[in-house]
Amino acid sequence: MAIVNVSGLSKVYNIAVKEDGLVATLKHFWHRQYRPIAAVKDISFEIESGEMVGFLGANGAGKTTTLKMLTGLVYPSSGKIQVAGYIPFRRDQGFLQKITLVMGQKQQLIWDLPAIDSLRMNAAVYDIPENVFKHRLGELTEMLSLEGKLSQAMRKLSLGERMKAELLAALLHQPQVLFLDEPTLGLDVNAQASVRKFLKEYNDRYGATILLTSHYMTDITALCKRVLLIHQGGLIYDGSLDSLHDSFAPYREVRVELGANYNVDAELSGFLGKYGQILHIDGQSVCFLVQREDLTRTVSQILAELEVLDLAVSEPAIEEVIGRVFSAGTVNN
Ligand SMILES: Nc1ncnc2c1ncn2[C@@H]1O[C@H](COP(=O)(O)OP(=O)(O)OP(=O)(O)O)[C@@H](O)[C@H]1O
Numbered sequence: 001m002a003i004v005n006v007s008g009l010s011k012v013y014n015i016a017v018k019e020d021g022l023v024a025t026l027k028h029f030w031h032r033q034y035r036p037i038a039a040v041k042d043i044s045f046e047i048e049s050g051e052m053v054g055f056l057g058a059n060g061a062g063k064t065t066t067l068k069m070l071t072g073l074v075y076p077s078s079g080k081i082q083v084a085g086y087i088p089f090r091r092d093q094g095f096l097q098k099i100t101l102v103m104g105q106k107q108q109l110i111w112d113l114p115a116i117d118s119l120r121m122n123a124a125v126y127d128i129p130e131n132v133f134k135h136r137l138g139e140l141t142e143m144l145s146l147e148g149k150l151s152q153a154m155r156k157l158s159l160g161e162r163m164k165a166e167l168l169a170a171l172l173h174q175p176q177v178l179f180l181d182e183p184t185l186g187l188d189v190n191a192q193a194s195v196r197k198f199l200k201e202y203n204d205r206y207g208a209t210i211l212l213t214s215h216y217m218t219d220i221t222a223l224c225k226r227v228l229l230i231h232q233g234g235l236i237y238d239g240s241l242d243s244l245h246d247s248f249a250p251y252r253e254v255r256v257e258l259g260a261n262y263n264v265d266a267e268l269s270g271f272l273g274k275y276g277q278i279l280h281i282d283g284q285s286v287c288f289l290v291q292r293e294d295l296t297r298t299v300s301q302i303l304a305e306l307e308v309l310d311l312a313v314s315e316p317a318i319e320e321v322i323g324r325v326f327s328a329g330t331v332n333n
């Protein structure tokens with residue numbers, strides 16, 4: 001059953017515009033002029049309970065604005081949203097108990113205090129009884145490997161530990177729906193991996209629904225089977241990561257290591273073109289693109305016609321595929 005329903009959602013920000021200079025500043029004071037910015041344009045999607053969905057888009061595409069509307073922080077210009085049966089912008093107590101929003105670039109825990117003090121305050125805000133608080137704290141501390149860290153001032157923790165403490169704080173009330181905006185932003189690869197591992201485990205253990213934005217594709221490929229792609233405010237793709245590969249990268253990279261008796265640069269670069277588009281030549285190694293439907297025939301042909309020491313076939317990187325989708329600006333799926 002869908003726990004997030006979004007239909008025809010749009011957001012237009014009106015930003016005040018002002019020309020330079022004192023006169024313009026005075027004029028602006030009395031007679032403000034506004035320019036509309038369509039940050040989100042008529043997007044619709046549903047998320048099933050327990051799903052983990054990646055939300056991808058370039059800078060300024062509209063991801064944070066969408067997450068803010070889904071959590072009731074920003075009022076939509078038009079369209080409908082329901083999250084866990086609630087209308088977010090009403091900010092009902094029941095709604096706030098069911099959701100959480102974590103923003104990688106914003107902190108809720110107080111810098112000079114130990115995390116445990118802020119966590120106690122959160123427990124009071126969410127009306128969590130002491131025994132439940134202790135139980136959840138123990139469970140989450142263990143899952144996040146934060147033993148011994150919560151009694152130190154936040155400023156003394158590493159960036160990765162701080163992010164994990166933020167996640168703990170955001171999950172103390174055991175929300176059903178997690179909106180995560182760049183939760184691994186700025187973390188080193190080990191800390192990123194440990195946040196990912198935690199999110200996977202949290203989703204498995206509690207069946208939580210997660211909508212996640214990240215500029216690190218490893219987060220998305222490790223956690224999400226489905227992705228939403230937003231481009232200039234519009235939703236241009238909603239489907240599986242695998243189908244994205246199929247629709248936007250209907251080719252494979254074939255890397256061939258040729259025997260030493262070929263002078264690859266001089267002799268072969270010309271006629272190698274018949275096997276596919278040459279991507280690059282490096283010593284005796286040639287890499288080129290072959291359409292997926294031609295792959296078997298082309299590989300057999302290469303093996304029959306050339307002296308091949310090694311041959312490898314790979315899919316193009318997902319970053320590259322998504323780059324193609326964004327440059328095309330639309331997807332028919
Ligand atoms: N409070 C605001 N007032 C006016 N314009 C805004 C406001 N917040 C965002 N915008 C504009 O709306 C558009 C979408 O911004 P948004 O922050 O949603 O993008 P994003 O996809 O989250 O980008 P990023 O990946 O850089 O965080 C941008 O053009 C941005 O400048």
